[in-house]
Amino acid sequence: EAQVTQNPRYLITVTGKKLTVTCSQNMNHEYMSWYRQDPGLGLRQIYYSMNVEVTDKGDVPEGYKVSRKEKRNFPLILESPSPNQTSLYFCASSSTGGGLYGYTFGSGTRLTVV
Amino acid sequence: AQSVTQLDSHVSVSEGTPVLLRCNYSSSYSPSLFWYVQHPNKGLQLLLKYTSAATLVKGINGFEAEFKKSETSFHLTKPSAHMSDAAEYFCVVRILFNKFYFGSGTKLNVKP
Numbered sequence: 209e210a211q212v213t214q215n216p217r218y219l220i221t222v223t224g225k226k227l228t229v230t231c232s233q234n235m236n237h238e239y240m241s242w243y244r245q246d247p248g249l250g251l252r253q254i255y256y257s258m259n260v261e262v263t264d265k266g267d268v269p270e271g272y273k274v275s276r277k278e279k280r281n282f283p284l285i286l287e288s289p290s291p292n293q294t295s296l297y298f299c300a301s302s303s304t305g306g307g308l309y310g311y312t313f314g315s316g317t318r319l320t321v322v
Numbered sequence: 323a324q325s326v327t328q329l330d331s332h333v334s335v336s337e338g339t340p341v342l343l344r345c346n347y348s349s350s351y352s353p354s355l356f357w358y359v360q361h362p363n364k365g366l367q368l369l370l371k372y373t374s375a376a377t378l379v380k381g382i383n384g385f386e387a388e389f390k391k392s393e394t395s396f397h398l399t400k401p402s403a404h405m406s407d408a409a410e411y412f413c414v415v416r417i418l419f420n421k422f423y424f425g426s427g428t429k430l431n432v433k434p
Contacts, residue, residue: 250412250424298365310356313365
């Protein structure tokens with residue numbers, strides 16, 4: 209089944225403790241992206257990657273890092289999480305940057321930073 | 323500046339009645355437009371898309387949307403609501419290759 213898999217689904221952590229949210233897709237998509245969803249704000253793009261070793265900032269990149277060493281994986285790294293990063297995070301992938309076929313989204317990771 | 327505005331944060335309809343979810347956009351470029359649906363505790367699923375072909379776009383589950391350039395709108399409609407349509411809906415504008423702007427979402431409630 210074609211899908212985007214995120215782990216974990218739920219995570220509670222403390223301020224300053226480094227964490228990684230994994231994202232993997234099995235569709236051989238070139239384009240991958242991370243979004244955060246906050247009430248009343250819709251989804252905002254954090255980082256995106258157009259292919260292996262090619263990444264760029266989205267609209268809200270502060271406090272996040274990403275890497276794209278393999279085509280299928282696009283982990284999101286929070287080096288020193290803070291409470292304002294409490295949010296619902298989505299990974300998405302597309303074969304054409306989303307323009308023709310839209311994104312395939314993961315099921316989300318709900319992160320709470322205390 | 324590019325943006326997308328969903329005019330209603332909540333819409334409530336009775337089962338079997340029409341659905342209208344409103345979306346307006348602003349863009350300096352010719353946009354691609356999408357509607358996504360998010361059911362509780364799920365990811366987002368593509369409902370339909372407009373990419374400069376026919377202005378009336380048909381999607382999954384009986385949904386349609388019409389692109390009106392003069393009104394800068396892309397409203398989502400369905401003739402008859404079903405209980406399973408209860409979800410949150412997002413209007414999305416794609417301006418450039420990698421720039422997508424999401425609306426703030428409209429929660430659709432369907433009453434029996």
